Amino acid sequence: MMDEAAIRALVHELRSRGVDVAEIAAGGGGVWCFGSRAAGCAKPESDWDVLVIGRAPAGEHRFRRGRIDLVKVCVDDLGTWTAGELATHVAAYGVRLDPGRALALQAASAAAAPRKCAVTGARAQMLDALWSGLGSSKRDREALRLRRDVHRAWLLSRDRPIPPTALLEQEWAAASPRAREAILKSILISARLLRAIAQLDD
Amino acid sequence: MRATTKRIRIEDAASALRPFYEPGDDGYPVTLALDTLAEALADKVDVDPKERDTLAHVLGVLKAPVALRTGVEKLYRYASGGEYGLGLSKQQARAINALAEELVDLLVEYIKTFAPGQRPRSPTRSRPVAKRKTR
Numbered sequence: 001m002m003d004e005a006a007i008r009a010l011v012h013e014l015r016s017r018g019v020d021v022a023e024i025a026a027g028g029g030g031v032w033c034f035g036s037r038a039a040g041c042a043k044p045e046s047d048w049d050v051l052v053i054g055r056a057p058a059g060e061h062r063f064r065r066g067r068i069d070l071v072k073v074c075v076d077d078l079g080t081w082t083a084g085e086l087a088t089h090v091a092a093y094g095v096r097l098d099p100g101r102a103l104a105l106q107a108a109s110a111a112a113a114p115r116k117c118a119v120t121g122a123r124a125q126m127l128d129a130l131w132s133g134l135g136s137s138k139r140d141r142e143a144l145r146l147r148r149d150v151h152r153a154w155l156l157s158r159d160r161p162i163p164p165t166a167l168l169e170q171e172w173a174a175a176s177p178r179a180r181e182a183i184l185k186s187i188l189i190s191a192r193l194l195r196a197i198a199q200l201d202d
Numbered sequence: 203m204r205a206t207t208k209r210i211r212i213e214d215a216a217s218a219l220r221p222f223y224e225p226g227d228d229g230y231p232v233t234l235a236l237d238t239l240a241e242a243l244a245d246k247v248d249v250d251p252k253e254r255d256t257l258a259h260v261l262g263v264l265k266a267p268v269a270l271r272t273g274v275e276k277l278y279r280y281a282s283g284g285e286y287g288l289g290l291s292k293q294q295a296r297a298i299n300a301l302a303e304e305l306v307d308l309l310v311e312y313i314k315t316f317a318p319g320q321r322p323r324s325p326t327r328s329r330p331v332a333k334r335k336t337r
Contacts, residue, residue, distance in 0.1 A: 126234055129214060130238045132211065133214065142234070
């Protein structure tokens with residue numbers, strides 16, 4: 001978990017990049033750090049993932065400020081957003097950066113599952129369609145990404161929040177072959193993609 | 203990969219870059235399609251598979267027209283907005299559609315017409331090679 005010094009440093013960094021945490025909180029919003037940094041399992045090269053829930057309409061949901069990966073959500077969209085996968089992650093693993101407590105973040109993992117399953121299934125189809133145009137390194141990367149997405153969808157459908165990727169990987173490594181098979185069967189994936197995913201574990 | 207097969211893959215990838223995106227859609231098809239187009243040029247440019255926004259990088263190395271390069275960079279940026287299950291915002295979907303309309307045919311044309319098997323000319327080879335000394 002992040003200590004107070006790390007929180008202060010991130011707040012300072014955000015301010016220098018035009019994101020005033022105190023001002024957002026005063027306006028009834030909130031700012032969270034999430035991902036591996038918040039969960040204390042970051043690598044030195046990891047980005048800082050920050051969620052800003054504010055009054056301003058979110059023209060772009062996501063943008064970068066140096067090593068900070070910002071996700072912006074408008075308070076008005078909070079109702080639908082809390083039924084999303086990121087909300088489940090931030091509610092469970094996020095670290096609040098602002099002193100305000102007016103805005104509480106609640107999320108229901110099970111509510112996020114149908115969309116995550118649909119998006120992951122569509123991604124698998126797309127990947128299968130373009131598979132033969134990809135080189136071996138790219139195939140490995142995309143197969144890994146798909147496996148993680150399927151795992152996340154599976155967790156949500158069991159009403160569990162999505163953990164940071166490092167913890168997701170630990171869970172996968174500890175899973176039995178039967179459990180892995182059950183996870184992968186939760187989304188319709190072509191045989192060749194399943195083979196590619198299986199080869200990642202070899 | 204044979205040239206005909208590669209051409210089909212280019213068409214397949216380009217088909218995901220048409221102006222049919224709506225708010226809430228996933229941006230992954232855009233990113234994967236752009237990366238697949240980059241793979242079609244992989245025998246001309248050494249690509250680090252960990253490189254983000256691969257096609258933008260490849261077009262930079264090939265010194266592609268600036269409009270193509272910046273357009274592709276923007277496509278990657280807008281498509282990444284749909285990650286974390288957020289889906290594309292109205293602005294991002296509109297921007298992707300506008301870029302797809304304006305850019306994709308030019309991009310496909312550029313990639314297809316790039317001479318097969320030819321590596322980009324090294325800057326150090328831009329001057330004529332000195333004549334060999336004759337005995």
